Amino acid sequence: MLKHLSKTFKRTVLATAMVLGPVTLASAQQVELTMYYPVAVGGALTKIVDGLVDGFSKENPGIKVNAIYAGNYNDARIKALAALKSGKPAQLSVMFSIDIYELIEQGAIVAFDDIVETDDEKAWLKKFYPALMENGITQNKTWGIPFQRSTIVMYYNKDAFRAAGLDAEKPPATWDELVSAGKKLTKADGSQWGMMIPSTGYPYWMFGALTKQNGQTLMNGSGNKTFFDKPATIEALQFWKDLGSKEGVMPKGTIEWGTLRQNFLDQKTAIMWHSTGNLTKVKSSAKFDFGVAMLPAKKSRGTPTGGGNFYIFDKTTPAERKAALKLIRYMTSPERTAEWSIKTGYIGTRPDAYETDALKKYVVEFPPAAVARDQLEFATAELSTYQTGRVRKLLDDAIQAALTGSKSPEEALTSAQKQADRLLKKYR
Amino acid sequence: MSEHKGSMNRVYGWLLLLPAMVFLTAFTYYPMVSTFFVSLFSDGTATRPSVFVGLENYQFLLEDDIFWKVLVNNLWYAAGTIPTSIAIALMMAIWVNNRLPARGLVRMAYFTPTVLPMIAVANIWLFFYTPEIGLFDQIGSVFGFPSQNWLGDPELVLGSIIVMTVWKEAGFFMIFYLAALQSLSPELEEAAHLEGASRWYIFRRITFPLLMPTTLFVTINAVINSVKMVDHLFILTKGGPDNASSLLLYYIFEVAFSFLDEAYASALTVVLLVVLAIVAVGQFTLMDKRIHYR
Numbered sequence: 001m002l003k004h005l006s007k008t009f010k011r012t013v014l015a016t017a018m019v020l021g022p023v024t025l026a027s028a029q030q031v032e033l034t035m036y037y038p039v040a041v042g043g044a045l046t047k048i049v050d051g052l053v054d055g056f057s058k059e060n061p062g063i064k065v066n067a068i069y070a071g072n073y074n075d076a077r078i079k080a081l082a083a084l085k086s087g088k089p090a091q092l093s094v095m096f097s098i099d100i101y102e103l104i105e106q107g108a109i110v111a112f113d114d115i116v117e118t119d120d121e122k123a124w125l126k127k128f129y130p131a132l133m134e135n136g137i138t139q140n141k142t143w144g145i146p147f148q149r150s151t152i153v154m155y156y157n158k159d160a161f162r163a164a165g166l167d168a169e170k171p172p173a174t175w176d177e178l179v180s181a182g183k184k185l186t187k188a189d190g191s192q193w194g195m196m197i198p199s200t201g202y203p204y205w206m207f208g209a210l211t212k213q214n215g216q217t218l219m220n221g222s223g224n225k226t227f228f229d230k231p232a233t234i235e236a237l238q239f240w241k242d243l244g245s246k247e248g249v250m251p252k253g254t255i256e257w258g259t260l261r262q263n264f265l266d267q268k269t270a271i272m273w274h275s276t277g278n279l280t281k282v283k284s285s286a287k288f289d290f291g292v293a294m295l296p297a298k299k300s301r302g303t304p305t306g307g308g309n310f311y312i313f314d315k316t317t318p319a320e321r322k323a324a325l326k327l328i329r330y331m332t333s334p335e336r337t338a339e340w341s342i343k344t345g346y347i348g349t350r351p352d353a354y355e356t357d358a359l360k361k362y363v364v365e366f367p368p369a370a371v372a373r374d375q376l377e378f379a380t381a382e383l384s385t386y387q388t389g390r391v392r393k394l395l396d397d398a399i400q401a402a403l404t405g406s407k408s409p410e411e412a413l414t415s416a417q418k419q420a421d422r423l424l425k426k427y428r
Numbered sequence: 429m430s431e432h433k434g435s436m437n438r439v440y441g442w443l444l445l446l447p448a449m450v451f452l453t454a455f456t457y458y459p460m461v462s463t464f465f466v467s468l469f470s471d472g473t474a475t476r477p478s479v480f481v482g483l484e485n486y487q488f489l490l491e492d493d494i495f496w497k498v499l500v501n502n503l504w505y506a507a508g509t510i511p512t513s514i515a516i517a518l519m520m521a522i523w524v525n526n527r528l529p530a531r532g533l534v535r536m537a538y539f540t541p542t543v544l545p546m547i548a549v550a551n552i553w554l555f556f557y558t559p560e561i562g563l564f565d566q567i568g569s570v571f572g573f574p575s576q577n578w579l580g581d582p583e584l585v586l587g588s589i590i591v592m593t594v595w596k597e598a599g600f601f602m603i604f605y606l607a608a609l610q611s612l613s614p615e616l617e618e619a620a621h622l623e624g625a626s627r628w629y630i631f632r633r634i635t636f637p638l639l640m641p642t643t644l645f646v647t648i649n650a651v652i653n654s655v656k657m658v659d660h661l662f663i664l665t666k667g668g669p670d671n672a673s674s675l676l677l678y679y680i681f682e683v684a685f686s687f688l689d690e691a692y693a694s695a696l697t698v699v700l701l702v703v704l705a706i707v708a709v710g711q712f713t714l715m716d717k718r719i720h721y722r
Contacts, residue, residue: 078685102688105473190560190575200580200668251559253580254669259558268560389686397494400669404582 031323032064036083036093038076038308039069048343056330063323073308077102080313084108089315092324097135097309098384098392100143101223105386109311111141115321124329128350134381136309138223144309145328146349148340150276151303151372151379152209154296158289160185160192160270171293175213175239178271178296182249185270194249195271196264197240201257203399204383204392205304206273209295210236212302212380218395223385224427228395229410229417237402237409239298244403253404275306276372279345283368292368294375301378307346338362347372386427391420460701467694478691485695495696497671498679501586505675506654508590509597514646516594517601518639522631524602525609535606542600550663553592554579557664579665582672589664589673597653601646608642609635640719644711651707655700676700 035053039045046069053067070076073096083089084106095103103109116122128146136144158168164184172178182194197206208218216232219225227233243250264272265285273295282290295303310328312321330336334352338359341348348354354363354373363370385391398412407415467485472478489495524535541549556563557578565575578588612635620630658678661667667674667682674682680700684693 074685081688105476107473193560200666251575251577251580253577255577256554256558256579258554258663259561262555262558263561266561387687389682389688393682393686396668397670404580404669404672406582406670 030062030064031319032066033092033320033323033327034066034068034090035324035327036068036070036076036080036090036095038071038073038094038096045344048340052331052336052340055336056327059330060323060326063326065327073099081106081108084313084315089313091316091320092310092312092328094147094308095311097144097146097149097305097307098382098388100135100138100309100311100384101386101388103311104138104143107314109143110314110316110321111143112145112312112325113141115312115325121325121329127352128332129347129376131376131379131381132305132347132349134221135305135384138221144311145332147308147310147332148344148346149305149307149309149349150346151305151375152206152273152295153276153279153303153368153371153375154293155264155272155274155278155282156291156293157264157267157270158291160267160288164270168289168291171291172271172296173294174296175298179243179247179249182243182247182271186249192267193251193269195243195273196250196255196260196269197243197273198257198260199240199254199400199403203254204395205306207236207240207395207399208304208380208383209273209302210240212304212378213295213298213300214239215299217380218383219381219385221381222427223388224424226385226391226395226417226420226424228398228420229414234410234413236298237399237413240399241402241405241409245405254400276347277345279368283366292371294371294378301375303375303379304382305376305379306382341369345369347376385420385424387423390423394419463694463697463701466691467698469691471689471691481691485692486699488692489695489699494671494674494679498667498674498676501672501674502655502676504586505590505593506651508587509593509654510647510650512590513594513597513650514601514643516598517646518605520598520602521605521609522635525606538602539599541596541598542603544596546596546657546659547663549592549596550660553660554664557588579673580669582669585665585669585673589660592660592664593653593657597650601650604642604646605639608639612638640715644715644719647715648708648711651711652704655704 037049049067049069053065057063057065068090070079070093076093076095077099080090080093080095100109112125116125125142125145132146132149133142136142136146154171156171161168161171161181164181166181166184172181178195185192185194199206204218211218211233214232214236216227216230216236218227218233220227244252260269260272260274261278261282263269264274265282265287267288279292294301310331312324312328316324331340332349334350334356335358337348337350337353338356340346341353341359342362348359353359363373383392383395394416398407398416401407401412402409468480468482469478470481470484520538524531524538528534544552555561559565559575559577559580562578564578569575576584579585616634616638617630620634625633655675655677658675658681661673661675661678665673667678676696677700680693680696683689683696687693
């Protein structure tokens, strides 16, 4: 009987300790952080993130970090918002950079300006490439810190360039050069196309590059107005369509995002526009000499940025916020950024990362890694507005309607703009 | 005493019903009712709380071009997949019910697509359909056909998806037909043979009518699948180009989880439920009359 009692007692104590554990420990300055992160491209990324978190834990024994892999970008956002509703939110998360307005509207995140205190911390906010900060700043506040970020680059087959009598070291730098090179590279028997720009999956992203090159952005900095029906936007879509229907250097209709890399590797297209995220895979699989170049220019060069930012959730205690900030600063320090960039192919998010020995050496060994960095100078924010899912789909549908010929570019974009205006009116 | 026994029986009855009732209520009826309620409110955010809007979401639905487009797509998808996959399933079943060499192997071959997960199938077919390097274009090029952009052409994309679905489904339905065929008594067929009936006549007047209960079951499954299966769209087309291959359930997913508009997604779901309920009732009342149950 006594034994039984003591057993029950032990269990009760244990249970109480388990329930109260985090609380009592927290008062002893132990902070526990839960961080969600998505993986958009490859599986090995989870190991790299775990490695970074382990490194942080060793340096900061007072902070315990649970890094939870949360699927793709969409899954991560859904999980984070669901956790928020259930009252058991995470403290920080890596989420899609373009989710910012959604997260603000849901009251989910807190601005970094409200967390940083010291001059050192304030200065840290300015350490990143401005182009990468564009998707993280609105209402004059910084809500997202760039982490796993990419851009679009032009991959080209140097062997095919040589075979067509083109200079393999001088990839097309303008739209005109692109078309004329494309014509030389396109074989009449259909065995090789000049170029392919993918138009499924993320058409708006590719289109963001074309419009930026034509001197036009797709939306304002407050996320409540789109510029889909501007003449330069329509001109950019016309150019995209003409590559297939008029110039004949690209297949007509839409081009599948998922199989494009295979088309390039099988030499069915001499040029492809794709995410820098494909660099490692192309490098390991290409059986020919390939090059990576900046996207060409009409008025200027241009590409949208892409990828994930760090966010800190609103439902957090001051101690948790401080700890989260510490973690993010660790993960984005120049050394960690260099390590992350080399291992994953994502861009180093800050100039001083490229001053580290590791990244300096890597760029010399593998020059394509520098192309994405150099292109940042011409980069702009990825399409992101309030009601971003809907607005993005309006543009995606308009692009596909124009490319498949069911509507003219002007018709498609004017109607998309009209509908976007209706959605965004209440945010102005 | 007997009154007592009767009330005890009633209690037993309810107790036996209870487990199923609890689960059905929690996971079927309650969600249906709550979906309907959510569809009467506007979508709320932290800055803009949800308010009662009555039928506004349904009003929007009537004006929503994409909704009508996916609804029509879904009808074509159903019309394309249901009869074809059932007919092919029946033919395959009769074929493998014969005494063939390597019958087990043929049956397994027909059934294999069913075992594969839809996502895996879609990933395989994505490369079949790829222009230039895909299987279909490579076979076509041998015969001198020009390359087709199967998934990138609004005219072809829905048909391409229907073909894949039929390939995936027919083997599954075949199993039911095969089981039904094997349970038919051979005497009827033998008797008809003695009377000099042709094989087609036997099929038309004996085999097919006897298979009607299976046909009803398979048809209901095919109808359900034509609105339930959208996994492949995530891989193959994401509903594109310009919604040419989008289906109702995929659109509901987009509205709910990409646009995060729970209210409108609920309204769409209610419409889907009503349509399905009407179809199911119709199927049972119409087809039941023509079915011979033993």
